Amino acid sequence: MQKQEVKEEERNSNKKEEKNEKEGDEGTKESNQTPLMALNHISRLCRDVKESIDFYTKVLGFVLIERPQVLDFEGAWLFNYGVGIHLVQSKEEQKLPSPDAQHDLDPQDNHISFQCEDVKGMEKKLKEMKVKYKKRNLEAEDGTTMDQIFFNDPDGFMVEICNCENLKLTPADSQGKIKIPMDRHTPPVETNQNEHDNVK
Template sequence: MQNQQEEEKIKRYNNNNKDDEKAEDEGHDKETAAPLLALNHVSRLCRNVKESIEFYTKVLGFVPIERPQVLDFEGAWLFNYGVGIHLVQSNHEDRLPSDPQHLDPQDNHISFQCEDMEEMERKLKEMNIKYKKETLKTEEGIAIDQLFFKDPDGFMVEICNCENLKLVPTDSSGKIKLPMDRHTPPVDTNRNNDAAD
């Protein structure tokens, strides 16, 4: 069922971008485009790497992955949903958010697309995580649900169902790349199977 939905999204995306492709074929200026594939990772300073690993794995479902041994500082790498989170032990308290409890949706934050907002809200309640819920209604009547909360170090996280919102470029500077266009890194599944034996 999910594959069928993804195929339908791709078809809609391709149909919506026929005008963009036509503009490119007619000599559209590509000087503004960068040779990027996708967001690779977000780096987060933390007071306690182990507490942050627990938060990002239990609350958001990230998976710890190996990090290069050449990195000679305390930290951890996590990955899921096509993006990584790199945790770095901070030795400077002043580099972390000063008010970890303050929830302001306009603060800097990372945002994750969610397929079941009610389930995510239930999970936050069960885990006693303070959050702020907002619903944004567009001029077209589209509702975007948002949940804002903080990680253990006070960095804001947003969970939303923003797929309801149509992407409309404000100028003709280039074609929007969607996650289906991105490079997928190789995953070593044998390592987990070897550990189970």
Template sequence: MERKSEDNKNRKPKEDEAEHEHELPLMSLNHVSRLCTSVKDSVEFYTKALGFVLIERPQAFDFDGAWLFNYGIGIHLVQANDEDKLPNNHELDPMDNHISFQCEDMGAMEQKLKDLGIKYMKRTVGGEEDGVIDQLFFNDPDGFMIEICNCENVKLKPVGSINRIKLPFDRHNPPVELDANAAKAS
């Protein structure tokens, strides 16, 4: 039995095995977690400004927090015990860390931010060849930056084979240009 196991270690993987050797059993992004100075204020912000819904949180968690859900993703809010861990820069810089939400109606979202009195930065990037992206950047109550965009206007253009990429197919994902290798694999 030991010899057979050793033979398996030394043999070269077949071509179809090699394609799947780096696949992981991951499905999607589940949630992002945010520290906050006030769970109550953050829940109000994420429900009113972004339409998230407060959901039950397992009782096993013995610290102050809240779970929100919508658009296929969760936001887990955790009461900060150390405010030094929160962002200290509240400047709106598109090159800084942020989470981004794809939007079907940028005008409606901009009006929502105005109605709520949320300070935001608006910009447009791209051109006819690559597609135009409209962006809105703003901070949550603790300074974490959020982007709203219409990124579905830009096609994903892989720089290599994408035959290992798992994409749910729905109207919220941008179109993908499949390369020749991926098309053959399907």
């Protein structure tokens, strides 16, 4: 009888240890999950804030928005497509790309990329606005193709336009967990969309 009770206690003890280990593993997994939601903004130093505003609004369709008055340095905020671009007037020329960089378009250099639903239409717009660009087409192993257009902003920072949604994203290992941005990541936005819709 005593042996049976001892075995029962051992089984209960083993189950408790297994439960604690499982809860510990789950707790570790949860603690390893980074609580990020989405890309909020990209910050760019510029030689001339007004010139950069002109570029990002006319070429890329960003909208100039009000900045918090607490920011007492020269700059501008732009927003569209769920992401912001913050322009900051540079006080040090050496922090900006050299003027020669304006003529260099190396796809392997630092750049930001925007997904585009009409790459040909964007190429036509760049031609009309006399923006120098480089275009290339890539074909993946499965036959999927991707069009890319590279060009520089007024300060030599490179921008890419592509139909990157054609390529399937597959995690290279089992450690990471892909999170898709939800609508709630976008800051509150005041729009005059209805006003525009009513204009005839």
